[in-house]
Amino acid sequence: MSTKLDHSMSLASPEPKGLSTKQKISVAIGLSGLLILLLAAFNIDFPNRPLFLALSLILITIGTIIFANDAYLTKLEGIKNDGVWFKSISSRGLLGWMTGILLTGFYIILYFYPQYIGQGVDGKENTGLIALFDPLSYLLKGQPASQWFVYGTLYTVAILVFGYKFILKYRHNRYQQLRTVSVMFFQLGFAFLIPEFMQALNYPYYDFKNMWPLNYYFFYDWNINGFLNSGTLGFAMLLFGILSIFVISPFLTYKYGKRWYCSWVCGCGGLAETAGDSFRQLSSKKLSAWKFERWSIHTVLVFAVVMTIAVLYSYIGKNPDRSIFTRSQFIWAVVSFLSLLFIAILIYRRKRLDKDAKFAGGAVLLTIVGVLLLNHFSEGNKIFFIESYKLQKAYGFAIGSIFSGVIGTGFYPILGNRVWCRFGCPMAAILGAQQRLFSKFRITTNGGQCISCGNCSTYCEMGIDVRSYAQKGENIVRSSCVGCGICAAVCPRGVLKLENDKLEGRINSNEILLGNDVDLMDYVNNQKN
Amino acid sequence: MEHIVIIGNGISGVTAARHIRKMSDKRITIISAETEYFFSRTALMYIYMGHMKFEHTQPYENWFWDKNRIELKKGLVSKVDIKSKSLHFSDGEKMNYDTLIIAIGSKPNKFGWPGQDLDGVMGMYHKQDLENLEKYAPNNKTCKRAVIVGGGLIGIELAEMLRSRDIPVTFLVRESSFWNGVLPEGESQMINRHIKNHHIDLRLSSNLQEIIADDNGKVKGVILQGTGDIIDCDVVGLTAGVSPNIDFLKDSGIDLGRGVKVNRFLETNVPKIYAIGDCAEQHEAIGLRRPVEAVWYTGRMMGETVAQTICGKKIEYKPGHWFNSAKFLDIEYQTYGWVFAKPKDYETQFHWKHEDDTKCITVSYHKETGEFLGINTFGIRMRHEVFDQWLTDKKDIHYVMKNLSQANFDPEFYKKHESTILTSFQKSQLQTA
Ligand SMILES: Cc1cc2nc3c(=O)[nH]c(=O)nc-3n(C[C@H](O)[C@H](O)[C@H](O)COP(=O)(O)OP(=O)(O)OC[C@H]3O[C@@H](n4cnc5c(N)ncnc54)[C@H](O)[C@@H]3O)c2cc1C
Ligand code: SF4
Ligand code: SF4
Numbered sequence: 002m003s004t005k006l007d008h009s010m011s012l013a014s015p016e017p018k019g020l021s022t023k024q025k026i027s028v029a030i031g032l033s034g035l036l037i038l039l040l041a042a043f044n045i046d047f048p049n050r051p052l053f054l055a056l057s058l059i060l061i062t063i064g065t066i067i068f069a070n071d072a073y074l075t076k077l078e079g080i081k082n083d084g085v086w087f088k089s090i091s092s093r094g095l096l097g098w099m100t101g102i103l104l105t106g107f108y109i110i111l112y113f114y115p116q117y118i119g120q121g122v123d124g125k126e127n128t129g130l131i132a133l134f135d136p137l138s139y140l141l142k143g144q145p146a147s148q149w150f151v152y153g154t155l156y157t158v159a160i161l162v163f164g165y166k167f168i169l170k171y172r173h174n175r176y177q178q179l180r181t182v183s184v185m186f187f188q189l190g191f192a193f194l195i196p197e198f199m200q201a202l203n204y205p206y207y208d209f210k211n212m213w214p215l216n217y218y219f220f221y222d223w224n225i226n227g228f229l230n231s232g233t234l235g236f237a238m239l240l241f242g243i244l245s246i247f248v249i250s251p252f253l254t255y256k257y258g259k260r261w262y263c264s265w266v267c268g269c270g271g272l273a274e275t276a277g278d279s280f281r282q283l284s285s286k287k288l289s290a291w292k293f294e295r296w297s298i299h300t301v302l303v304f305a306v307v308m309t310i311a312v313l314y315s316y317i318g319k320n321p322d323r324s325i326f327t328r329s330q331f332i333w334a335v336v337s338f339l340s341l342l343f344i345a346i347l348i349y350r351r352k353r354l355d356k357d358a359k360f361a362g363g364a365v366l367l368t369i370v371g372v373l374l375l376n377h378f379s380e381g382n383k384i385f386f387i388e389s390y391k392l393q394k395a396y397g398f399a400i401g402s403i404f405s406g407v408i409g410t411g412f413y414p415i416l417g418n419r420v421w422c423r424f425g426c427p428m429a430a431i432l433g434a435q436q437r438l439f440s441k442f443r444i445t446t447n448g449g450q451c452i453s454c455g456n457c458s459t460y461c462e463m464g465i466d467v468r469s470y471a472q473k474g475e476n477i478v479r480s481s482c483v484g485c486g487i488c489a490a491v492c493p494r495g496v497l498k499l500e501n502d503k504l505e506g507r508i509n510s511n512e513i514l515l516g517n518d519v520d521l522m523d524y525v526n527n528q529k530n
Numbered sequence: 531m532e533h534i535v536i537i538g539n540g541i542s543g544v545t546a547a548r549h550i551r552k553m554s555d556k557r558i559t560i561i562s563a564e565t566e567y568f569f570s571r572t573a574l575m576y577i578y579m580g581h582m583k584f585e586h587t588q589p590y591e592n593w594f595w596d597k598n599r600i601e602l603k604k605g606l607v608s609k610v611d612i613k614s615k616s617l618h619f620s621d622g623e624k625m626n627y628d629t630l631i632i633a634i635g636s637k638p639n640k641f642g643w644p645g646q647d648l649d650g651v652m653g654m655y656h657k658q659d660l661e662n663l664e665k666y667a668p669n670n671k672t673c674k675r676a677v678i679v680g681g682g683l684i685g686i687e688l689a690e691m692l693r694s695r696d697i698p699v700t701f702l703v704r705e706s707s708f709w710n711g712v713l714p715e716g717e718s719q720m721i722n723r724h725i726k727n728h729h730i731d732l733r734l735s736s737n738l739q740e741i742i743a744d745d746n747g748k749v750k751g752v753i754l755q756g757t758g759d760i761i762d763c764d765v766v767g768l769t770a771g772v773s774p775n776i777d778f779l780k781d782s783g784i785d786l787g788r789g790v791k792v793n794r795f796l797e798t799n800v801p802k803i804y805a806i807g808d809c810a811e812q813h814e815a816i817g818l819r820r821p822v823e824a825v826w827y828t829g830r831m832m833g834e835t836v837a838q839t840i841c842g843k844k845i846e847y848k849p850g851h852w853f854n855s856a857k858f859l860d861i862e863y864q865t866y867g868w869v870f871a872k873p874k875d876y877e878t879q880f881h882w883k884h885e886d887d888t889k890c891i892t893v894s895y896h897k898e899t900g901e902f903l904g905i906n907t908f909g910i911r912m913r914h915e916v917f918d919q920w921l922t923d924k925k926d927i928h929y930v931m932k933n934l935s936q937a938n939f940d941p942e943f944y945k946k947h948e949s950t951i952l953t954s955f956q957k958s959q960l961q962t963a
Contacts (some may be wrong), residue, residue: 017669017695070698079860084580448914454573495911518848
């Protein structure tokens with residue numbers, strides 16, 4: 002990935018066109034809202050917390066709204082990418098790096114040193130930033146705030162205000178608007194309000210749309226116990242969670258591709274598409290990045306699945322009364338299921354066993370091996386000779402905190418807005434494998450219209466070299482595509498269309514495109530098959 | 531081993547090289563004076579506008595050429611010696627070839643205007659033109675106004691580029707309405723209004739008389755023909771079309787007209803020398819196409835075809851139905867088949883325009899037989915495949931209008947206009963019946 006310095010590293014506005022006066026004022030308003038939070042983080046106690054918290058959030062919101070209005074409503078509808086590579090913030094310039102470092106720092110404190118921003122430990126009262134959010138937390142669930150409440154609130158505010166900005170930016174594009182309204186809705190309702198209210202009613206915290214394995218603690222014993230101790234409703238929630246993994250998600254992914262989740266529902270995706278939108282062009286399009294991606298995301302997937310099975314395995318050991326299986330029955334059930342899956346992939350793709358199918362099959366196979374080893378090398382509470390909670394902790398630290406949080410979001414301004422989704426998310430790996438192997442979704446290429454300009458590839462947040470397909474007249478059927486539709490939006494020649502259609506003929510490959518001599522097209526394109 | 535040398539690393543030369551490599555082991559060298567690696571000329575505007583960096587306009591990563599054993603050579607060919615089968619470079623170097631593909635593209639037209647070579651006057655074709663523009667028009671303080679001469683596709687792109695940096699633009703168009711040599715009246719008028727909505731000072735029926743210099747030989751203004759009005763400016767963009775870049779071939783013995791003359795096999799009059807892309811001129815026009823076609827995809831198709839011939843499967847260049855696309859500021863344009871600006875005597879046209887004044891279509895059909903001949907669409911994307919099939923099948927105009935939604939290629943959830951279009955079409959039929 003090219004991170005070389007260029008003129009955008011200088012602070013003295015090198016941009017051909019800087020911010021307008023209104024935009025400067027709006028940035029100042031937004032920053033003053035953030036300043037209140039920063040002061041609170043440095044343990045300045047505000048006299049009237051509800052007032053200052055409200056003031057802070059309102060200033061941030063108003064600042065963003067004024068900025069967006071001035072940036073987009075003063076112009077005609079259309080693509081608004083002017084100056085993206087001149088602006089320091091969006092081209093890995095000084096502002097970009099500073100933002101990246103600040104965000105990363107914030108995540109490190111949030112995950113590992115919450116006491117520095119005022120998290121009260123051992124039953125002590127909150128102070129500082131977290132105390133500032135106490136009033137809101139009491140309002141919603143009658144409990145003091147925690148670092149996660151602060152984070153959840155800020156996260157939701159970010160998706161809402163930057164979602165507004167995004168909707169204005171794409172006000173000519175209904176696909177973009179609808180999916181943005183959708184992620185705003187799911188974040189506010191499902192990720193934020195409903196779980197908080199449920200806690201207020203003494204039900205377990207549950208974000209219905211946050212599915213395993215993205216939600217890696219779904220099968221942890223405290224989570225399962227939480228459900229099982231909450232009566233029928235708790236049991237229903239557990240059932241819904243399992244149903245969404247094995248029925249709802251495969252069905253929707255078959256019909257619409259992984260986009261139904263990744264760019265319409267998911268919270269990580271929601272933040273990436275809204276607050277992260279200014280950074281989508283920073284993802285690497287190199288072939289080497291793609292190679293790395295396939296290895297890393299499947300590694301995390303195997304890790305996540307094996308870890309989860311280990312957790313369930315030890316849960317069954319500890320709670321035989323709560324389980325319908327014995328340990329070995331459970332292991333054999335899992336192994337049979339995975340083997341069937343593996344065989345299904347092999348049979349289904351026997352004719353075109355390409356890299357993607359191999360990676361998907363490989364991941365399943367590796368998981369089977371992992372599970373068998375697990376069964377063989379585990380005793381009592383020890384799994385692979387280590388306590389199962391240690392395995393959970395390792396995953397939580399390496400993947401849950403470092404990868405998805407610190408790198409995934411902290412590095413937005415350096416590596417692009419979908420680092421986690423692309424290189425780490427095990428959920429994306431599963432949905433992606435299905436999308437590639439068994440889904441109606443594809444991006445259709447419009448005959449011979451592509452002029453190889455490169456807008457689509459540049460603005461693909463998943464680092465897909467869309468142009469390399471479009472200029473060959475080939476449909477784009479990639480496991481990593483989250484269906485954000487930006488490639489289709491920015492294409493100046495109307496070459497790309499996201500659609501759901503028949504399975505057959507979805508993956509086509511052409512050497513000679515529509516428009517040339519028909520005999521020649523037939524001759525060359527059919528030669529290889 | 532046969533050495534195939536290609537002059538020009540644009541879309542046509544590179545496509546030829548790629549396909550020859552797929553089919554053979556011949557030694558391939560691509561020469562260019564412009565850039566080391568292939569880039570997409572059509573994306574030049576987006577670099578200046580900050581949508582992309584130069585590296586993003588390169589369709590292949592730099593390792594691609596080595597891996598595919600395509601040798602790249604940077605240099606300006608100054609002479610082709612067909613007797614000794616060698617090329618002479620401007621620095622005195624020489625290179626031998628067995629087979630030569632001329633894919634040298636175009637250069638901007640200059641019509642002998644006084645002052646056309648001053649500093650700050652430029653075309654918009656090569657990467658060097660872009661660098662020039664960056665130098666003379668980095669922002670609206672250095673460039674207080676730019677004048678663009680010539681209302682075609684590149685002219686309007688240049689206007690959009692300059693406006694992205696808030697540089698005031700005066701756009702001199704010779705015709706009475708923008709691009710009305712190609713676009714039917716209703717479409718052309720709509721684009722006129724769209725140009726003005728973008729705060730571009732569009733001057734129709736205006737011609738350049740002279741470009742005037744300051745004391746340092748840099749442009750300081752232009753004089754208009756007829757009125758003699760003077761417009762002060764710091765940059766003049768010459769975008770009055772392009773023509774084949776063939777000057778260095780003048781005395782080579784290769785047959786030239788406006789471009790390099792080729793037959794349907796893309797062969798020149800000299801054995802083992804071919805010409806493709808913008809610079810090739812057909813002896814006789816193919817169908818309703820022009821003998822020289824300076825568009826991206828025809829260059830690509832000629833590259834695909836010539837590669838077959840060179841690798842032993844001699845094949846004619848047979849472009850299918852005409853299509854093309856462009857973008858006028860925020861309005862996308864696509865065309866399939868033929869819709870003429872001034873309808874031919876056998877042609878009837880139906881025009882529909884959306885009330886928001888950014889979308890319209892024009893459909894052309896045969897007056898007597900009702901055969902569908904072509905469509906222009908603005909602000910609505912259409913499916914190439916469907917129209918290609920309909921043209922081949924010579925579908926009836928009523929069939930096309932009734933099934934227009936099959937051809938729609940707009941993103942999901944977009945508002946559909948087919949039924950309003952159909953109603954309006956049926957109304958127009960009643961009136962003419
Ligand atoms: C700004 C712009 C926008 C455009 N947009 C579109 C569009 O949207 N759609 C479309 O269909 N078409 C478009 N075109 C036209 C399209 O880009 C051309 O038709 C196409 O690039 C021609 O390709 P080519 O391979 O024939 O030649 P070129 O791309 O011109 O390549 C020829 C190369 O040969 C080199 N060369 C020439 N002479 C010599 C020599 N003596 N020695 C060494 N090297 C030499 C040149 O420097 C050049 O690099 C656009 C053109 C421009 C300039
Ligand atoms: S390929 Fe297109 S739709 Fe898919 S992730 Fe990339 S930009 Fe989004
Ligand atoms: S698909 Fe569109 S955006 Fe992508 S390279 Fe082709 S013309 Fe450009």
